[in-house]
Amino acid sequence: MESDESFDSVGPLLTPSTNYVGFATLPDQVHRKSVKKGFEFTLMVVGESGLGKSTLVNSLFLTDLYSDKAIPSAEERINKTVDIERSSVDIEECGVKLRLTVVDTPGFGDQLNGLNSWQPIVKYVDDQFNQYYRDESGLNRKNIIDNRIHCCLYFISPYGHGLRPIDVQFMKALHKKVNIVPVIAKADCLTKTEVKILKSKIIDEIEEHDITIYQFPEGESDDEEFKQQNLELKISAENDKTEPGMGSIPFAVIGSNTTIDVNGKKVRGRLYPWGITEVENPAHCDFGMLRNMLIRTHMQDLKEVTGDVHYENYRLQCIKSDNATPVKRTGRMKRESVIIEENNEKDRMLLEKEEELKKMQEMLKKMQAQMDQQNQNQNRSTTGIV
Numbered sequence: 607m608e609s610d611e612s613f614d615s616v617g618p619l620l621t622p623s624t625n626y627v628g629f630a631t632l633p634d635q636v637h638r639k640s641v642k643k644g645f646e647f648t649l650m651v652v653g654e655s656g657l658g659k660s661t662l663v664n665s666l667f668l669t670d671l672y673s674d675k676a677i678p679s680a681e682e683r684i685n686k687t688v689d690i691e692r693s694s695v696d697i698e699e700c701g702v703k704l705r706l707t708v709v710d711t712p713g714f715g716d717q718l719n720g721l722n723s724w725q726p727i728v729k730y731v732d733d734q735f736n737q738y739y740r741d742e743s744g745l746n747r748k749n750i751i752d753n754r755i756h757c758c759l760y761f762i763s764p765y766g767h768g769l770r771p772i773d774v775q776f777m778k779a780l781h782k783k784v785n786i787v788p789v790i791a792k793a794d795c796l797t798k799t800e801v802k803i804l805k806s807k808i809i810d811e812i813e814e815h816d817i818t819i820y821q822f823p824e825g826e827s828d829d830e831e832f833k834q835q836n837l838e839l840k841i842s843a844e845n846d847k848t849e850p851g852m853g854s855i856p857f858a859v860i861g862s863n864t865t866i867d868v869n870g871k872k873v874r875g876r877l878y879p880w881g882i883t884e885v886e887n888p889a890h891c892d893f894g895m896l897r898n899m900l901i902r903t904h905m906q907d908l909k910e911v912t913g914d915v916h917y918e919n920y921r922l923q924c925i926k927s928d929n930a931t932p933v934k935r936t937g938r939m940k941r942e943s944v945i946i947e948e949n950n951e952k953d954r955m956l957l958e959k960e961e962e963l964k965k966m967q968e969m970l971k972k973m974q975a976q977m978d979q980q981n982q983n984q985n986r987s988t989t990g991i992v
């Protein structure tokens with residue numbers, strides 16, 4: 607009976623019969639809170655003008671983020687430097703809100719010698735890290751606006767024979783700062799065999815230049831869809847070594863903002879005199895794969911890698927620790943293998959804490975001695991001993 611009483615005093619959630627404390631609702635609570643707050647995602651698109659960046663972004667998110675887009679003349683483009691343009695849109699689906707910010711980089715690669723086009727983009731990415739760093743160290747940490755770039759879609763021209771010098775320069779300058787997902791633009795300009803050849807050339811060149819593009823995470827996950835897509839992407843990547851095909855990085859994409867009637871079904875596609883290319887048909891291009899990865903399965907991972915790896919590297923540089931080793935994602939995507947060596951910083955903090963503890967212990971001793979003294983004085987006065 608004694609035990610029943612003690613359970614009653616804890617409350618109805620904890621009973622001997624159910625052994626149920628209640629924390630199993632934690633995922634629901636987190637989910638409810640996150641849904642209420644909404645999600646944020648910042649996508650950067652980089653590539654020569656005319657490669658179909660705006661069309662693809664609009665097709666991906668079914669929005670019109672570029673309604674007031676002005677196309678500069680050739681003369682304007684020659685003299686223009688790279689601009690950074692941000693536009694945000696709130697998207698709601700089944701009660702879940704997503705604030706999508708697209709950072710466009712018009713002017714990239716437009717100048718006659720566009721090899722330094724990456725510089726303003728690097729500056730922009732660093733500025734966002736810096737702002738976040740300052741906000742994080744400030745007083746109002748609860749309301750930080752996260753403008754860091756979570757993913758960069760890099761558009762590669764379908765007309766070349768692989769990467770151009772500007773592509774290599776850009777990726778080399780940014781691969782340690784953002785998650786780069788390369789895409790082959792306007793894939794409808796290429797035959798199936800040409801797509802394969804171009805993909806394998808790009809993969810070889812990325813390896814040759816030691817460029818780290820976004821890697822798919824390894825390890826266990828409870829999310830079946832996430833696991834399935836990871837598996838598909840990995841299988842495609844493995845196959846790519848011998849025979850690159852549809853559904854693998856670099857995704858070969860087609861964009862379109864118009865729907866066409868195909869056998870009584872409305873599909874998003876491009877209508878040509880000789881036929882139709884369907885944007886969402888996996889036999890035609892990798893648009894579906896890219897959209898699934900970006901929105902349905904890997905958005906959270908892209909955000910985590912941004913925070914845990916790229917931002918952490920930036921933060922370490924700011925901390926100016928001599929022994930700080932940059933955070934790496936070694937091998938193909940091992941979150942567990944992210945190593946942060948802040949030993950000196952940790953040791954310093956531990957020493958400080960020890961010092962503080964010592965001081966507090968001394969203070970406590972003094973206070974105890976004072977109290978003992980007071981008690982003795984009181985006892986003497988009550989017993990009349992002087």
Ligand code: GDP
Pocket residue numbers: 654655656657658659660661662791792793794795859860861862
């Ligand atoms: P941006 O300057 O990179 O943003 O390019 P736009 O999205 O404005 O597209 C430039 C032109 O390419 C437009 O005429 C589009 O209709 C066309 N376009 C866009 N995506 C594709 C595509 O996947 N295939 C083909 N063939 N043309 C495309």
